[in-house]
Amino acid sequence: MVAATLLSGLTWLGTSALTRMDSPAAQDVRVALGMEHRFAVCDGPGQPICSYDDRDQTNVDREFQAQQRVRVAILHELRARVDQGLANLSAAESILKTQTVDLEGDLLGGRKDLSDLLLTTIDLRPLTTRDEDLQRSSALQVAASTFEVHDGKIDGANIVLLREIEAQRRQLLGHADRLDRLARRDAGFAIDTSGTDRQALWADLFNGDPYGAGGELASWVLSSGGLPTVSQSLAGLAQTNAKTLAEAVFRKDDKIWQNGLVDPIAEFTSIQKPSVRYRSPVDDSQRWQLLGSVLLGFASLMLLLVGPVITATHTAREREAGTLPVLRMTGLSAGDLALAMTLGPNVFAMLGGGILLLISTVILGLTAGPTALLMPLALISVLAAATHLTAIGIGDALGHRVNALLVGALMALGIAGTGIVGGTLVGANMASAGLLLGPLPASLGAVVGLSGLPGSENLAIASDPELGPTMLGYALLTQLMIAGICLMSWRRRVEQAWAPLFRPAEGIALAIASIGCSALAMVDLSARINTQSFDSLNLVTFLASAFLLPLLGWLLVASLRRPARAHAVPSHIEARSAFLRFQGVLALTMLVVGMAYTNVMASSGLNGEQSEVMWATLAQVILVAETAVAGLLLSSRRRDGKLGISMATGALLVVQIAFAVLVYRLEVDHVAITHSPGLPFLYGMNASPYWVALMILVWGSGFGLILTALLRERDRAQAAAAAEVEEPTSEDDSEANDRRGRWLH
Numbered sequence: 001m002v003a004a005t006l007l008s009g010l011t012w013l014g015t016s017a018l019t020r021m022d023s024p025a026a027q028d029v030r031v032a033l034g035m036e037h038r039f040a041v042c043d044g045p046g047q048p049i050c051s052y053d054d055r056d057q058t059n060v061d062r063e064f065q066a067q068q069r070v071r072v073a074i075l076h077e078l079r080a081r082v083d084q085g086l087a088n089l090s091a092a093e094s095i096l097k098t099q100t101v102d103l104e105g106d107l108l109g110g111r112k113d114l115s116d117l118l119l120t121t122i123d124l125r126p127l128t129t130r131d132e133d134l135q136r137s138s139a140l141q142v143a144a145s146t147f148e149v150h151d152g153k154i155d156g157a158n159i160v161l162l163r164e165i166e167a168q169r170r171q172l173l174g175h176a177d178r179l180d181r182l183a184r185r186d187a188g189f190a191i192d193t194s195g196t197d198r199q200a201l202w203a204d205l206f207n208g209d210p211y212g213a214g215g216e217l218a219s220w221v222l223s224s225g226g227l228p229t230v231s232q233s234l235a236g237l238a239q240t241n242a243k244t245l246a247e248a249v250f251r252k253d254d255k256i257w258q259n260g261l262v263d264p265i266a267e268f269t270s271i272q273k274p275s276v277r278y279r280s281p282v283d284d285s286q287r288w289q290l291l292g293s294v295l296l297g298f299a300s301l302m303l304l305l306v307g308p309v310i311t312a313t314h315t316a317r318e319r320e321a322g323t324l325p326v327l328r329m330t331g332l333s334a335g336d337l338a339l340a341m342t343l344g345p346n347v348f349a350m351l352g353g354g355i356l357l358l359i360s361t362v363i364l365g366l367t368a369g370p371t372a373l374l375m376p377l378a379l380i381s382v383l384a385a386a387t388h389l390t391a392i393g394i395g396d397a398l399g400h401r402v403n404a405l406l407v408g409a410l411m412a413l414g415i416a417g418t419g420i421v422g423g424t425l426v427g428a429n430m431a432s433a434g435l436l437l438g439p440l441p442a443s444l445g446a447v448v449g450l451s452g453l454p455g456s457e458n459l460a461i462a463s464d465p466e467l468g469p470t471m472l473g474y475a476l477l478t479q480l481m482i483a484g485i486c487l488m489s490w491r492r493r494v495e496q497a498w499a500p501l502f503r504p505a506e507g508i509a510l511a512i513a514s515i516g517c518s519a520l521a522m523v524d525l526s527a528r529i530n531t532q533s534f535d536s537l538n539l540v541t542f543l544a545s546a547f548l549l550p551l552l553g554w555l556l557v558a559s560l561r562r563p564a565r566a567h568a569v570p571s572h573i574e575a576r577s578a579f580l581r582f583q584g585v586l587a588l589t590m591l592v593v594g595m596a597y598t599n600v601m602a603s604s605g606l607n608g609e610q611s612e613v614m615w616a617t618l619a620q621v622i623l624v625a626e627t628a629v630a631g632l633l634l635s636s637r638r639r640d641g642k643l644g645i646s647m648a649t650g651a652l653l654v655v656q657i658a659f660a661v662l663v664y665r666l667e668v669d670h671v672a673i674t675h676s677p678g679l680p681f682l683y684g685m686n687a688s689p690y691w692v693a694l695m696i697l698v699w700g701s702g703f704g705l706i707l708t709a710l711l712r713e714r715d716r717a718q719a720a721a722a723a724e725v726e727e728p729t730s731e732d733d734s735e736a737n738d739r740r741g742r743w744l745h
Contacts, residue, residue, distance in 0.1 A: 003348070004355035007298060008287045015291040019282040024052055031283065034454035035290075040281045051275040064273045067256050068189045068242035070241075070248050073234040075183045076191060077224075078127055082176045084225040085122050089165050089172070092117040096158045096165075103158055108144050116163075116226070118144070121225035126252045126261055127175060133223075136171070140164055181267045192236075195229025198222070205238055213246040221248055251667050285367055286452050292363030293451035295356050296376065300443045302353030303384040305415050307346045311388050313408035314345040319399025338392055338490055368450045371382075375460060376446035382476060383439035386483035387415070394488025396493055397501050415440065425462075432462035433521040435471040439479060444474055467524055473519060478513045485510065505583060511585045518589075519596040572712040579710060582629050586622070616667045619680035620660035627702040628653055634709035652701050659698050666691070 018029065027050075030036045036461060042050040051057040092114055095101065101111060108114040119138045123130070143164035198221060205218035217238060237245045247254050250262040259266040343350065357380075364373055391411055398407045399546075419440025426441050428436040434441050445459035461468030485506045492499045502510070570578070631649030635642045667678040670685050678685050682695055 001351065001355060004352040004359075007352070008295060008356065010295050011298065012291060015287060015294060019287045019290065020280050022052060022278050024050075024279055026280070027278065029250040035286065036281050041278055042276050047298070048272045049275045049279040052278055054277065057275060059275040060273060060275050064187075068186050068271075069191060069233060070237060070245060070256055072124070072183065072189045072191050073231060073237055074245075074248060075179055076193065076231055077234050078229055079176065079179045081122050081124060081224050082172050082179065084227050085172050086169060086176075088117040088120075089169050093162060093165050098164060101158065103144060103161065107141070120225055121223060122225035123220050124175060126218065126249055126254075126257070127179065136589060137170060140168065174290060178267065178476060184269070185258075185260060185269065185271045187270060191231065191233035194232045196232055196235045198228060198230045201230055201238060205242065209433055210244070213242055217249065217502050217590055218241055219247045223406060230616055244286070247429065250551065252571055272594070288363055289367040289452045291449065292360045292367060293447055295360035296364065296380075296450065297444060297447045299353045299356035299360060300380050300447055301350050301386075302356065303380060304387055304439045304443060305412065305419075307349040307384070308387045308391035308415060309408045309412045310345050310349055310598070312391040313404050315392050315395030315425070316399035316402065316407035319405035320404055337494060338487060364450050368452070376443070376450060377425055377690050379443045379446050379460070379476075381445055386479045389483035389490075390479070390486045393489045393501075414438070419444070426459060429463050431521070431524055432464045432467050432471045433524045434516075435462055435475045436517050436521070437739050442475055464524075467520070471520060471524070474516060478517070481509065481513060483670070504578070507534075508581065508585060513586065515585075515589050515592050517594045522593065522596045569637050569639060572710065575637060576710050579629065579633060579706075586625060614664065614667050614671075615680050616678040616682060616685065617660060617664045620656065620663050623699060623702050624653060624656045627656060627705055629707040630702075630706040634705065637709070649705065652705065656698055656702065659694060 018026065019035070027036075031038050032553045038044070039047060042048050051060065095111075095114060101108070101114065107538075108118065118140045119137055121133050123133055123203070125133070140161070143161045146160045162614065164237075202218045205214045205221065208214045224230075234245075243423050244256075248256045253259075258271050260271075357377075361373060361377070394411060395404075398410070402410070415438055418437040422434035422437030422441035423444055424434070425431040425437075426445050435445075442460060445462070449459050450458045458465070458468070461472050464471075485502065488503075488506070489499075489501055627649070631645065631653070635645045635649070638645060663682070666682075666685065666687070670676075670678050681699075682691060687695075
């Protein structure tokens with residue numbers, strides 16, 4: 001419980017650090033995992049750059065807010081002036097329409113109120129220029145002095161002035177719309193709009209610097225069209241930062257405006273900070289989902305890796321110590337004893353895995369949903385049971401000859417090593433056949449699918465909707481079959497420690513399962529690499545089938561019947577029977593691989609190409625297979641000298657494989673030239689005498705090894721008959737003899 005709690009806490013800390021850390025390295029990791037987009041926050045086109053330092057970003061924010069305050073204060077002032085100008089025009093228009101004003105005499109009939117409303121210049125800099133502001137006042141003055149004459153009579157003396165007032169109104173409305181667009185660029189930045197006396201501000205500015213920026217700014221403040229007050233923010237800026245305010249008012253191209261007054265397109269673009277403080281965009285739901293999937297992954301490792309390794313080690317230790325017969329004397333059945341061997345030494349692994357499984361199930365049930373948990377939990381449960389039963393069989397089988405710690409190391413290497421290879425093939429979408437490599441790829445793929453990471457939804461079927469479900473189902477059936485065979489082997493060997501690891505029927509079943517794995521891997525690889533030539537298809541066939549020969553040979557030897565005594569070897573009769581069984585398995589292998597080969601040819605379009613069956617190369621491959629099996633059989637029939645036989649067989653196999661490769665190249669050239677297939681034993685291929693001599697040597701050596709493995713040895717038969725008459729050794733002597741043959745102790 002302490003270990004599970006500690007692991008959960010560390011996982012929580014690691015997940016929180018991964019999802020919340022705001023450093024560039026953490027961002028790169030999240031982007032690589034697909035948890036966030038590279039430009040989700042910043043650094044993208046049209047986005048500010050990313051800042052990872054709080055102090056630098058604080059300075060940027062302070063400067064940006066100061067610029068915003070200047071911009072918004074000026075725009076607010078200009079918008080008030082435009083509104084005042086519109087109000088002045090409306091008031092003047094009302095006077096002209098409701099009162100009698102003599103425009104033929106003095107300017108504006110000598111009316112001071114009209115003069116103040118129409119001829120007072122409103123300074124709209126920096127939105128306009130000084131000349132444009134003066135031009136507005138001049139245009140109204142000219143219009144007030146212009147009359148339309150019809151038939152020698154002045155017709156409507158104020159018509160021209162009213163028309164100019166309307167034109168000025170449209171112009172000011174256009175300025176108002178532009179000011180609104182410029183104000184929207186700062187996204188509603190708030191300033192203090194409470195008013196302060198304009199005349200007092202003018203006096204302060206003028207008296208402080210009458211001939212410099214203060215005097216010029218004072219003139220701008222006063223030219224407001226009759227507004228009595230100015231905003232508190234603008235007054236504060238004018239008194240504390242007059243230089244910056246003056247540059248912003250009298251220069252359209254000042255950097256503070258971000259090209260808003262000189263580029264018409266910039267009016268419609270929001271002003272962004274030069275940089276923003278990067279914050280992780282990963283939300284809480286995704287964070288908890290990732291935490292739950294990581295905890296579920298640790299739970300699966302506890303149940304699929306740690307538990308089986310402990311079971312295999314404990315089983316090997318019991319076999320090494322010779323205590324299994326004592327355990328059987330307690331009255332436990334073989335099945336109960338297997339359950340005890342699974343649960344007894346695995347209390348902590350089971351408890352830790354169970355706690356992690358419970359915590360992760362609750363988290364993922366609330367985030368990913370209960371339905372999404374069904375497949376991962378089913379895979380973990382089924383594969384955990386199968387892997388523990390397999391660990392019992394393997395630990396018991398190796399306990400005679402290998403130290404218990406080495407058994408555990410081999411078990412860990414077998415599960416974790418194949419899991420890493422298979423997980424890489426599945427995760428990188430390289431081959432669906434990675435699901436066949438042990439219990440980890442399928443279970444961890446289903447767990448990663450719960451993390452919410454992009455592209456991980458279908459990792460349980462290797463992201464292959466066509467062949468992936470077939471691979472997953474076949475992997476489950478194969479591992480369950482191996483678990484059942486290991487359990488039956490355990491039940492037999494508990495009663496008799498020297499019983500064969502597999503029965504012939506079980507060995508054949510495993511061989512057939514291996515053949516199916518080879519055919520599926522061949523179909524998968526050919527589809528992945530898009531085979532378009534016979535050379536590439538033959539290479540795929542070799543890669544998919546290369547592991548079959550040693551695997552089938554080991555299954556053959558492991559299932560040999562032996563007398564029920566220690567260090568027993570099979571008889572020549574059993575060797576011949578096993579050799580015949582191998583012929584049936586070999587024929588089945590050729591049939592299944594041939595069907596897969598034909599299927600790949602049909603799917604890739606190679607069946608329409610001109611091709612020939614390579615009989616000569618196939619004959620060499622069959623010789624290699626027969627020689628390898630003969631070497632294994634011969635080694636199994638010897639108590640001593642196994643290493644010498646293995647070395648001789650290995651050397652012969654190397655020569656035969658090299659000769660098979662040479663024959664393949666020779667046959668390819670023969671088919672290309674003659675458009676006819678090559679025949680076994682190089683018949684009709686115009687081979688040189690040297691080729692023929694080498695072929696005779698290779699085939700003769702292979703047949704010699706086969707005959708040696710199958711012939712009856714009279715001296716051994718007579719010695720075996722004499723040994724059967726002798727009194728059997730005691731159990732202690734048998735155990736002592738058994739211990740002398742250990743590889744590592």
